[in-house]
Amino acid sequence: MPHPLHAMRRAIVASATVAAALLAVPASAHHGWSTYDDSKPVTLTGKLVEVRYENPHATVRIESGGKRWVAILAPISRMQARGATAEKVAVGREVTLVGYPSKEHADEMRAERIVLDGQTVELR
Numbered sequence: 001m002p003h004p005l006h007a008m009r010r011a012i013v014a015s016a017t018v019a020a021a022l023l024a025v026p027a028s029a030h031h032g033w034s035t036y037d038d039s040k041p042v043t044l045t046g047k048l049v050e051v052r053y054e055n056p057h058a059t060v061r062i063e064s065g066g067k068r069w070v071a072i073l074a075p076i077s078r079m080q081a082r083g084a085t086a087e088k089v090a091v092g093r094e095v096t097l098v099g100y101p102s103k104e105h106a107d108e109m110r111a112e113r114i115v116l117d118g119q120t121v122e123l124r
Contacts, residue, residue, distance in 0.1 A: 033110060035102055035103050035104050036099075036100040036101065036102055036103065036109070036110040037100055037101055037102075037103050038100045040100065040101055041098065041099070041100060042097075042098070042099060042100065042101050042109055043096060043097070043098050044062055044064040044065070044069055044071075044096065044097045044109070045064055045094070045095070045096040045097075046062045046063045046064030046065070046094070046095070047062065047063055047092060047093065047094055047095075048060050048061070048062055048089070048090065048091050048092065048093050048095060049061050049062065049063050049068065049091065050091065051086075051089055051090060051091050053076060053079075053086045053089060054076065055075055055076050056075060057072050057073055057074060057075060058073040058074065058075075058076060058079060058089065059071065059072055059073065060073065060089065060095075060097075062095065062097060067107065068107060069097075069107050069108065069109055070105070070107060070108045070109070071097050071099065071108075071109050071110075071111045072108070072109070072110045072111065073089075073111050073114065073123055074111075074123035074124065078123070079121070079123070082121045082122065082123075083116075083119060083121050084114055084116060084121045084123075088116045088117065089114070089116065093116070095114055095115060095116055096114070096115035097109065097111045097113075097114055097115075098111065098112055098113045098114075098115075099111035099112045099113075100112070111123055112124055
């Protein structure tokens with residue numbers, strides 16, 4: 001029969017291991033912005049052809065200049081508070097996006113602002 005102190009140590013180590021693993025998941029799930037090149041601003045104007053208005057960040061696909069881009073926007077709560085509602089950020093709407101291109105994906109950008117119906121909405 002194992003000594004009670006050894007069993008307690010094993011339980012503490014196991015609990016600490018599980019807690020450390022659970023704490024690491026949110027940190028790895030959220031991405032940083034270092035994969036976008038803020039030295040090369042991009043402005044795209046075109047129609048939205050796909051919209052995912054959901055957290056953690058809304059994303060859109062815009063057709064501009066014969067190319068389709070994916071743009072990472074802001075969290076929904078921030079967009080709504082600043083006037084970029086789901087009704088305004090909808091498929092078929094004409095928008096202008098200003099942001100930074102991805103260093104890893106040639107067709108992706110992080111949008112800093114979006115112009116909807118002549119209104120500029122800051123996303124950061």
